[in-house]
Amino acid sequence: MRIARFSIDGNVAFGAVEGDGPDGLVLDIIKGIPYADFELSGTKVPLSKVRLLPPVLPNKVVAIGRNYAEHAKELGNAIVDDQGRPEPPVAFFKPTTSVIGSGDAIEYPSFSDELHHEAELAVVIGRMCREVPRERVKDVIFGYTCANDVTARDVQKREKQWARAKGFDTSCPLGPWVETELDPSDLAIQATVNGEQRQLGRTADMIRSIEELVVHITEAMTLLPGDVILTGTPAGVGPLNVGDEVAVTIEGIGTLTNKVIKRG
Known part of the structure; x- marks a missing residue:
């Protein structure tokens, strides 16, 4: 549904x-x-x-970085340590004030000169949960939606914390709706800008599965109904400019579309 x-x-x-x-x-x-x-x-x-409004109003958005090997590679980030062991998941928050819906405008922040799109599958939590065992993960998920983890890439590179680079107002488009009956294990994810394909990947290429991510996050914090987990982006991230229209399409869900405007 x-x-x-x-x-x-x-x-x-x-x-x-x-x-x-x-x-x-x-x-x-x-x-x-x-x-x-x-x-x-x-x-x-x-x-x-x-x-259409954002399909949920999350208490928090927990985002995961570097969850696709090719994306980590394109930005020069390692996914294993010097001994060949997987690096732990990179988690960060996007505030509720960053959330917008399909059709809403992404406002280009005045403090950045390099805005990027990042198409992602978003997991919507359906019940309060903490320390969720892997076998119970499906029980706490309400459904799935499209997301765009819009990033001020230049700010991300020069500031140690990503709060401003990834948490500015309008940086978290979600939508157009939540699909509650979906197998997320192998879905196509695509991003286009002005109709031109930029990103194309599959959720099967995630380094860490949705089950692993929910377990990892809920070891540390309680998730509430409507909270959102962003699961990472495939390779192909790239620039957005004022006037661009960016669309994120995920197989089985639909298309999230937003236009970039000048802030103010």
Whole structure:
């Protein structure tokens, strides 16, 4: 099931996305919130009549870096130590103020001259969890959505912490909706800029699986319903300029599209 969050006539609601093709999609409004048992109201509105919002409002976004070998290589980062042992996952936060939805604008930050796109599969958590064993990971996942870990690459290179480089306002597009029934083990991930393909990879190429990432993160912290895990980006990251339209498409989910504008 595809679950969207949207606004219409000043009201915000969740809805189940029904139909095929952009012109035939409708939203069946959900009674309550989708993380618990819910009912469909039977009240339906065309997708074309609403504004899509970020599909969730996370308490936190936990992002994982260097989870695709070719991407780590293109930025000159090692994935094993001097003794051939895998490096531990690189985890960082993106604040809730960085989250925007499909169709919202990415604002080019004034403190950067090198903005990059990073197409990623996002995991949406469905229940409060901590110290999740590997065999229970599927029980805590609500679904999956598309993400773009927009990065001020020049700032990332010159500052030891990535908070500004990856946490600035509008740096975390999510959407267009959450797909709750999906096998994420081998999905195509693509990023295009102005229609030109930049990134093309598969989730099967992740160094660490979704199960490993959830176990690793929840060893340290509690995840709440609506929290998001970004699982890393395949190779092909590259520049974004004001006026560009960037689209992230993930097999079985859909396409997240955002335009880059000048901040202010």
